[in-house]
Amino acid sequence: MFGLRKLEESTEHTGSYYAASANWATDYPRLEVDLNCDVVVVGGGFSGVNTALELAERGFDVILLEANRISWGATGRNGGQIIGGIGHDPERFIKKIGEAGVNAIYQMGVEARDIIRERVATYGIDCDLKWGYCDVALKPRHMKQFAEWQEFEKSIGNPHTYTLLDRDELREYVRSDRYLGGLYNNANGHIQPLNLCIGEAKAIESLGGKIFEQSRVINLEHGDRAKVRTEHGCVSAKQVVFAGNAYLGGLIPKLASRVLPSSSSVIATEPLPEELAQELVPGDVAVCDPRTALDYFRLSADKRMLFGGLSNYTGMEPKNLETVMRRKMAAVFPQLADVRIEYAWSGWLGIGLNRMPQLGRLADNVAYIQAYSGHGVAPTHMMARITAEMIARESKRFDIMAAINHWPFPGGKLLRRPALAIGMAYYKALDAL
Numbered sequence: 001m002f003g004l005r006k007l008e009e010s011t012e013h014t015g016s017y018y019a020a021s022a023n024w025a026t027d028y029p030r031l032e033v034d035l036n037c038d039v040v041v042v043g044g045g046f047s048g049v050n051t052a053l054e055l056a057e058r059g060f061d062v063i064l065l066e067a068n069r070i071s072w073g074a075t076g077r078n079g080g081q082i083i084g085g086i087g088h089d090p091e092r093f094i095k096k097i098g099e100a101g102v103n104a105i106y107q108m109g110v111e112a113r114d115i116i117r118e119r120v121a122t123y124g125i126d127c128d129l130k131w132g133y134c135d136v137a138l139k140p141r142h143m144k145q146f147a148e149w150q151e152f153e154k155s156i157g158n159p160h161t162y163t164l165l166d167r168d169e170l171r172e173y174v175r176s177d178r179y180l181g182g183l184y185n186n187a188n189g190h191i192q193p194l195n196l197c198i199g200e201a202k203a204i205e206s207l208g209g210k211i212f213e214q215s216r217v218i219n220l221e222h223g224d225r226a227k228v229r230t231e232h233g234c235v236s237a238k239q240v241v242f243a244g245n246a247y248l249g250g251l252i253p254k255l256a257s258r259v260l261p262s263s264s265s266v267i268a269t270e271p272l273p274e275e276l277a278q279e280l281v282p283g284d285v286a287v288c289d290p291r292t293a294l295d296y297f298r299l300s301a302d303k304r305m306l307f308g309g310l311s312n313y314t315g316m317e318p319k320n321l322e323t324v325m326r327r328k329m330a331a332v333f334p335q336l337a338d339v340r341i342e343y344a345w346s347g348w349l350g351i352g353l354n355r356m357p358q359l360g361r362l363a364d365n366v367a368y369i370q371a372y373s374g375h376g377v378a379p380t381h382m383m384a385r386i387t388a389e390m391i392a393r394e395s396k397r398f399d400i401m402a403a404i405n406h407w408p409f410p411g412g413k414l415l416r417r418p419a420l421a422i423g424m425a426y427y428k429a430l431d432a433l
């Protein structure tokens, strides 16, 4: 066990490897006037930036308001792992959304990754995009799960390759004695997420959209034209989209009650010698295991080990974050036990009770997107696309997601964290069996 502390936050980026290797430091102005537009988007992570970008591409006059810096939240702090799929087990909602709805969600899960591929190509975004991914097994039952996934991906017509690997075959991609085997696919991959997001923000600007940083929305006024206010300005718009996710706080109580800000942490080592990097992850793939409190890792473009984990419902991080994460990393790669750790950081991801992204409307002209439950790099791009399609009246895909019910966490503000922590302890115990 370890002592916990609150995440230290300022309105500038956290001290991550990503902020240190950003292509440029965004410096958009603060909103200090009253403006009008077609659509105002609140929140400058992948969800908000891509909603604004999809709309700007369709010719809408958009304004994006970010409380801190573009990509300041989960988007600029994550493991950078591009993973397909939208939420978990959409069949659970078949009564609400029908078989067509379930299939549409599966297809969105495939399309999500292609959006990133397109963005990088269309706007020439430099974000170290690499394809290739290994799920790794710690128990024989994980191999059984992987075989089922492989069949499932075939059944939904995923055109990419999924290959089961035994212990020896896995060594072509990942060399750790910890794993019994794995499932390789070339559908998933990895990126420097902060650079992807600021590249997408630049694309909004290039299409005439306006971006404001250090501009926290503190009030929403409903009406034919809805208004959002910051401390120093106001935007009146035909449509508003809230995409503040786990960082939106209490601004909209309905949204706050349905998302639990949970933490996860990442470390970045010093750049490793080329031979050592090759010895550890010769396939340069992103890797994760299937546990509730999973390990996820990959090499950065400059050959650092980026090792993440410690997902938990307290919303806090260990006081000795670096030591705890070093121990986890050394359990996978003993060769890294004494390597220098140059960055260690944590962030909040939005967990929802049923583990499906939450999309919906607070009014006819006020929509929201949140709660990817730890798996949002690709799904944010997809949810942003269908939100723009809804506003442009192009498709009904938003309505499929919006038809799924999302209940508030039981226990209110005070008790929901302890209740979930007990739940997580239970699943961790099952993982250990």
Ligand SMILES: Cc1cc2nc3c(=O)[nH]c(=O)nc-3n(C[C@H](O)[C@H](O)[C@H](O)COP(=O)(O)OP(=O)(O)OC[C@H]3O[C@@H](n4cnc5c(N)ncnc54)[C@H](O)[C@@H]3O)c2cc1C
Pocket: 042, 043, 044, 045, 046, 047, 048, 065, 066, 067, 068, 069, 070, 071, 072, 073, 074, 075, 076, 077, 078, 079, 080, 081, 082, 083, 215, 216, 217, 218, 243, 244, 245, 246, 247, 248, 249, 251, 263, 264, 265, 266, 296, 308, 346, 347, 348, 349, 350, 369, 370, 371, 372, 373, 374, 375, 376, 377, 378, 380
């Ligand atoms: C440590 C960590 C590791 C992760 N690893 C992975 C991974 O490897 N793969 C994966 O798929 N997913 C991962 N995730 C999850 C993924 O990062 C998120 O699902 C995704 O980035 C969510 O994007 P978002 O835009 O919805 O939210 P965020 O990126 O959190 O953005 C919300 C933004 O809204 C702004 N905001 C909030 N309130 C207001 C307001 N009132 N006014 C204006 N702005 C406001 C915030 O400042 C913030 O910038 C990880 C998350 C964390 C924290």
